[in-house]
Structure formats: C-alpha cells, structure tokens
Amino acid sequence: MKSADLLADALDRVKEAVHEAVRGLGPKQLSARLDEEANSVAWLIWHLTRVQDDHLADLAGTEQVWTADGWAAKFDLPFPLDETGYGHSAAQVADVQVASRALLTGYYDAVHRQTLRFLRTVTAEDLDQVVDESWNPPVTLGVRLISVVTEDLQHAGQAAFIHGILQRRAH
Numbered sequence: 001m002k003s004a005d006l007l008a009d010a011l012d013r014v015k016e017a018v019h020e021a022v023r024g025l026g027p028k029q030l031s032a033r034l035d036e037e038a039n040s041v042a043w044l045i046w047h048l049t050r051v052q053d054d055h056l057a058d059l060a061g062t063e064q065v066w067t068a069d070g071w072a073a074k075f076d077l078p079f080p081l082d083e084t085g086y087g088h089s090a091a092q093v094a095d096v097q098v099a100s101r102a103l104l105t106g107y108y109d110a111v112h113r114q115t116l117r118f119l120r121t122v123t124a125e126d127l128d129q130v131v132d133e134s135w136n137p138p139v140t141l142g143v144r145l146i147s148v149v150t151e152d153l154q155h156a157g158q159a160a161f162i163h164g165i166l167q168r169r170a171h
Contacts, residue, residue, distance in 0.1 A: 002124065003122070003124050003127055004119045004120065011112065011116070011148075011149060013153075014149065014153055017152075017157065017160065018045055018152075021044075021159035022045060022101040022159070023101075023163075025041060026101075029041070029163075029166050030101060031098070032162070033093070034162060037090045039093050039162075040094075040162070041162050042096050042097065043096040044155045044156070044158050045155070045156070046075070046096050047086075048151060048152045052111050052112075053066050054084050055144060055147075056111070056148070057114075058131075059131060059141060059145075060121075062118075065107070065111045066081070071110065074103060074107075075098065075107070077096060078095055122141070126141055127141050127145075128141070129141045
C-alpha cells in the first residue's frame with residue numbers, strides 16, 4: 001500500500017466518524033453544549049472541516065472549498081472568511097449554529113473529495129518535502145497530513161462523545 005493510500009484510508013475513517021457523530025441530530029442538538037464553556041457537535045465538525053480545508057488548500061495551492069464552493073455563504077457565520085475556529089472563545093463557539101446536519105456533512109464531504117483528489121497526486125518522495133519552516137523542526141508534507149488526520153479524529157471523537165451524552169439525556 002502506498003503512503004498516500006494509507007492517508008486516504010485514514011481520512012475515509014474520519015468521514016465515517018463525522019457522519020456518525022451527527023447522525024440523527026437536529027439543529028438544537030447539534031448546537032447543544034454540555035456547559036457554557038464546552039464545544040458543540042456543530043462547532044467541532046465545522047472546525048475540523050475548516051482546518052482540513054485550510055491546510056489542504058495551502059498544500060495543494062488551491063482555493064479553499066469554503067469560499068470556492070460557496071459554503072461560507074451557506075453557513076452565514078459571523079466570522080472572517082479565513083476563520084477556522086482555532087482559539088475560539090466560548091461565545092464564538094456558541095455562534096456556530098447550523099440549520100441541519102446536511103450542511104455540516106455536505107461541507108465535510110466536499111472537503112473530503114478535494115483532499116482525496118490532492119492525495120492522488122502525492123508521491124512517497126513528496127511526503128518529505130518541507131511545507132512549513134516556522135516550526136523547529138520544519139514541518140514536512142507527511143507530518144502536516146498526519147496532523148490533519150489526528151486533529152480530525154480527535155474532534156470527531158469529541159463530537160461522538162457529546163452525541164452519546166445528548167442521546168442519554170433524551171432517554
């Protein structure tokens with residue numbers, strides 16, 4: 001199995017986790033927070049998708065799906081277009097309200113497709129290419145892609161945990 005295929009498989013698993021984390025939740029549940037400082041399922045899925053979109057567009061040298069495909073307008077959030085949610089305050093987390101889970105999964109799926117298109121172009125040699133010299137040691141393409149996978153899985157897991165709590169509270 002090639003490295004890019006391995007990364008694609010990992011990101012397919014993220015996609016499954018994202019869809020499972022929002023399955024059966026309505027707008028109110030998606031925006032629910034376990035306390036005033038907690039993240040919501042909607043914010044977690046939006047954030048992980050924005051980070052993936054931002055990072056992969058940078059790596060591929062393309063426009064983010066967020067703006068290129070009109071997702072920013074569909075979400076209509078009170079943030080600058082380049083906002084990814086990194087460092088958001090509790091009030092900003094609360095601002096992420098969505099009309100449906102289809103909005104979240106639609107955006108995620110569009111970013112996922114763009115990511116897989118990029119991965120089909122990646123060779124094993126490309127993975128050692130330095131893409132960010134602002135860190136010590138500098139970040140390679142492979143390390144950046146693994147970073148996206150791990151952050152996505154972490155946030156999808158957090159969303160799944162909240163989903164479970166919300167279901168338990170409903171019963």
